[in-house]
Amino acid sequence: MTSTLGDVNVEFLEAEAATDSARETLLKEVELKIDLGIEGVSFDPVDLRKFGIGTDYLEQQHVGMNKILDSDCLLPHGFYLPHGLFFPFRWDPRSQYRLKEESGKPVLFRSQERVGAVNFFERTPLVDYKLSTGHTFNQIATLFTEGSFSVCYSVECSLQDKGEDCLFCNINTTAGLKHREIFIKTPQQVGEAYVLARSAGFAGHLNLTGGFVPERREVEYYLDVADEIKERTGLDNIVGTAVIGAPLDLKVIDKYKEAGYSSVAIDIEIWDKNIFKAICPGKDKRNGGWEHWVDAIVYAAEVFGKGNVRSNIVGGLEPKDSTLEGIEFFASKGALCFASVWQPTVGSALEGHRTPETGWHFDLAQKIATIYKQYGFTTRDLFNTINRSGPIHDIFRIFAGENEGDRLPRWRFPQ
Numbered sequence: 001m002t003s004t005l006g007d008v009n010v011e012f013l014e015a016e017a018a019t020d021s022a023r024e025t026l027l028k029e030v031e032l033k034i035d036l037g038i039e040g041v042s043f044d045p046v047d048l049r050k051f052g053i054g055t056d057y058l059e060q061q062h063v064g065m066n067k068i069l070d071s072d073c074l075l076p077h078g079f080y081l082p083h084g085l086f087f088p089f090r091w092d093p094r095s096q097y098r099l100k101e102e103s104g105k106p107v108l109f110r111s112q113e114r115v116g117a118v119n120f121f122e123r124t125p126l127v128d129y130k131l132s133t134g135h136t137f138n139q140i141a142t143l144f145t146e147g148s149f150s151v152c153y154s155v156e157c158s159l160q161d162k163g164e165d166c167l168f169c170n171i172n173t174t175a176g177l178k179h180r181e182i183f184i185k186t187p188q189q190v191g192e193a194y195v196l197a198r199s200a201g202f203a204g205h206l207n208l209t210g211g212f213v214p215e216r217r218e219v220e221y222y223l224d225v226a227d228e229i230k231e232r233t234g235l236d237n238i239v240g241t242a243v244i245g246a247p248l249d250l251k252v253i254d255k256y257k258e259a260g261y262s263s264v265a266i267d268i269e270i271w272d273k274n275i276f277k278a279i280c281p282g283k284d285k286r287n288g289g290w291e292h293w294v295d296a297i298v299y300a301a302e303v304f305g306k307g308n309v310r311s312n313i314v315g316g317l318e319p320k321d322s323t324l325e326g327i328e329f330f331a332s333k334g335a336l337c338f339a340s341v342w343q344p345t346v347g348s349a350l351e352g353h354r355t356p357e358t359g360w361h362f363d364l365a366q367k368i369a370t371i372y373k374q375y376g377f378t379t380r381d382l383f384n385t386i387n388r389s390g391p392i393h394d395i396f397r398i399f400a401g402e403n404e405g406d407r408l409p410r411w412r413f414p415q
């Protein structure tokens with residue numbers, strides 16, 4: 001029954017308080033997710049081997065974010081935290097966070113404190129499926145919990161030849177490691193994988209990315225992939241993001257739209273012009289400099305429309321205000337610019353450096369989610385351009401009230 005306190009509806013206030021406390025709980029879990037990304041997670045291999053990684057649950061394919069690049073047991077792709085947020089696994093054997101086995105189930109601890117039970121991402125037999133070229137599906141593509149998949153067509157970046165790799169990036173030092181065999185995935189392989197993923201409910205979104213290649217080769221490759229997919233499926237348009245460099249001739253961006261891609265991503269990495277020059281020497285020299293990267297993103301937003309263009313800033317390499325200035329600038333032009341949590345990687349020029357504290361990244365993510373809201377972006381816009389849930393997606397959805405009590409349900413692409 002509803003009781004009242006003067007003209008205040010007490011039941012309403014209680015419901016609001018419950019909602020606030022649920023959201024508070026979920027925001028705490030976002031903070032935990034960021035902290036896990038920075039600190040990584042340790043485990044006892046004896047425990048880990050009991051969990052069915054590689055049989056019941058999906059194994060990690062890209063090892064480049066781990067603190068140790070080689071392990072003698074399969075690592076998990078990731079796990080759901082107690083309130084439903086997904087953490088893409090990152091291994092650091094020195095981390096205070098530890099996965100332990102309790103009655104056959106995985107449980108996360110922070111030092112001696114029990115954080116809670118976690119659930120791994122289920123494995124589908126699709127990942128072992130052999131394509132017509134003899135490669136398995138998971139040598140070509142990576143699946144995500146949102147019903148999307150990603151293809152990294154090349155695990156090398158040509159900037160290495162000139163000594164101009166971005167200082168935070170370890171793509172070239174991790175190429176050739178386990179699950180990172182060096183070969184260019186052909187448009188035919190991508191097309192075949194796309195059709196298979198679609199039949200298994202995983203092609204709600206395609207993310208096509210790779211290292212830096214000379215401009216002409218890049219556009220030809222993406223157009224060939226689009227043709228393959230359209231021919232195999234009969235589709236005219238592909239719900240998917242072409243991750244590209246800023247083309248010198250901006251009109252090239254129109255070709256991706258004409259080819260059928262629904263969105264493009266052009267990652268500027270740093271908003272401060274001078275820091276960009278220092279951290280991304282190749283991007284600065286090869287693509288017309290910082291101004292041209294900015295112009296390319298703005299132009300792409302005009303071609304693809306609001307919510308269909310993404311950029312990214314590596315969060316923590318420049319002052320927070322600078323990053324936020326860039327993000328608000330792009331939002332005003334209709335483009336979403338994310339800020340990933342910089343995790344200094346093994347093999348990158350910045351290996352051994354430290355990222356800002358968890359609270360710094362958490363605050364940045366909340367401010368970015370607020371900017372997106374102010375500029376009228378939707379949850380679908382966020383997933384249009386980054387097809388898996390990062391902390392900014394989570395916060396945006398929590399602010400939008402998409403939680404069910406103290407759980408954030410898994411977001412799925414419509415098939």
Ligand code: SF4
Pocket residue numbers: 156157158159164165166169170171210211212282283
């Ligand atoms: S352009 Fe920079 S960030 Fe992209 S793959 Fe090459 S080195 Fe890495």
